[in-house]
Amino acid sequence: MGKSKRIPSRYLLTAIRTDKQGEYVYIIRDGKPVRQSVTTGITGDNSIQILKGLSEGDEIVVSGDVGGTTKSNNRMGPF
Numbered sequence: 001m002g003k004s005k006r007i008p009s010r011y012l013l014t015a016i017r018t019d020k021q022g023e024y025v026y027i028i029r030d031g032k033p034v035r036q037s038v039t040t041g042i043t044g045d046n047s048i049q050i051l052k053g054l055s056e057g058d059e060i061v062v063s064g065d066v067g068g069t070t071k072s073n074n075r076m077g078p079f
Helices: 009-015
Strands: 005-008 017-019 022-029 032-037 039-043 047-052 060-063 074-076
Touching (some): 009 060
Antiparallel strands (some): 005 047, 022 060
8 A cells, every 4th residue: 555644633524525526625736726536544533544636745725715716715734
C-alpha cells in the first residue's frame, strides 16, 4: 500500500463531501476551488485516512464559497 494521509476530524464535516459520484473535497488550484475525488480508509476518533486523491502541498477548502464568486474560502493546508 502507498502512503496515506490523515485529516484531523475537526475538518471532516465541512471538508469531505459525498454525492452519487463518491467522496470528494475542494482543493485550491490556480487560486480557485476545484473538486477533487478522494478515497478514504480508516476513520478514527481524531482523523480520517485519505488513501487516494490528495498530494503533498494541496490546500483543502474546509468552508466558504466554493462557487468561485468570493475569495473568502477557509483553507486547511498545505496538506
